[in-house]
Amino acid sequence: MIYAENILLCIAVPLLISLLFIRGSARRYAAAFLLGMLVCLLAAYISGYLNLVTGMGENDAAIFISPMVEELMKLMPLLFFLVMFDPEDRTLTMLSVAIGAGFATYENCCYLLTSGAESLSYVLIRGLAVGVMHIVSILALSIWFIAAKRLRAFSFPAVVGGLSPAMVFHALYNLLVSEPGVSRVIGYILPLMTAAALCALYRKLPSLLS
């Protein structure tokens, strides 16, 4: 048992204070990072509740429930920024990365407090796999939103269509790492490979949509 709210407070307060002294994109990044941590806590509440209601085990809930809840929760602030402020493409990408990084950081903190941080190799794997996975899934979503915005196709099917690959990607990662052996190795490599592919796609996006 960990006190997740207390951990959030402890990490969030210095960041909140720092918001008073920074301006521009750095401030936006820090605010989105905080928001990412907050939605992680809310997602944990919702997943926990659904886990109780459905009676699934912890492992099954991580594979079937958490990906849907977590990706939906990460989408909310991104959608809010997009609809309310209509940010530039670069700002949207930056905000999405910050939300993903905040989410992953807070999740990793809670995980390390629960399971311990003795094994450096495991901690590194956790950081490179889960950390990258949360960033990759929301970055893919923001790239799709940028494309949809440029093509003037921002609609309900576009939002659901962008959200679903993020959810399935997350669920696939959780499923692969849930079993020991080759599948777990593939699962750990998957986010890094996808990050490389997304990086290439993001660079080519202007030429693809011009």
Added chain:
Amino acid sequence: MNPEILLNLSQIAVLALVLLGTVRLLGTAPTSLTAAFFAFAIAGVLLSDLYWLAYDLLRPGTRMPFAANEIGEWAMFLLLGAALLSRCTLCLWEARRETLGAAAFAAACAALWIAWSGEWVQDVLTGLSYGYLLCALSVRAKEEAAFFPVVTRAFAALCVLLIAAQTATFFAPEAAARALDLFCSVLLLSGTAAQTALALRSLKRKDAPGAGVCRAFAAFAGGVCTMYMSSGAVYSAALLLTTLCFPLMLAALAAEKEAAA
């Protein structure tokens, strides 16, 4: 290896190639929106297939509960519908008769799925998203005059017959229900095969590109309906036909892009 896994693997390979082909369609202004929707739909199906494959290999013999891949299927229907409507100028009201027919068929299908599985939420949401695809297809098909009236009427009659026969299986005695089930399977498969042949012929003869797109998407929608309403060998045959429909849809969209350029 389980034949279903083999079929799934082949679909994954086809989808990966189709996704690469779709990226080439991006860029030309009039069709890039359609291509973008199609590309994301294909990416969603590809990921859903990979998820299903991973689940089947890691947890063989266990029933998959409600999972993210089902959201992937709903998104695929919505995105394919949006892809069809992106090049359509006709509004729903102007094709109200066709849209109502499509919505009624989707509602009847959803009712049958609920009766079979008892999974209300999933089947209602699947029915809604599938209905959106069918409505979009019927509006676009009307605009493009993709099917002769006699073909449209024949498909409508087949749909009514199918729903009636499937409903009758719940009330008929066991032997009659089995015969009706077989009849429905034959009806579904032959309907999908006919639609696929129509789409292939239209591509070969280089008919109007918009009509070709509608025919390819109609074949896919038929294949999905067959998959959702069957099991065993019929399901595998429908999966094969649906796999064939992905490159067909890509080829139809490529022909449309060529015509628009």
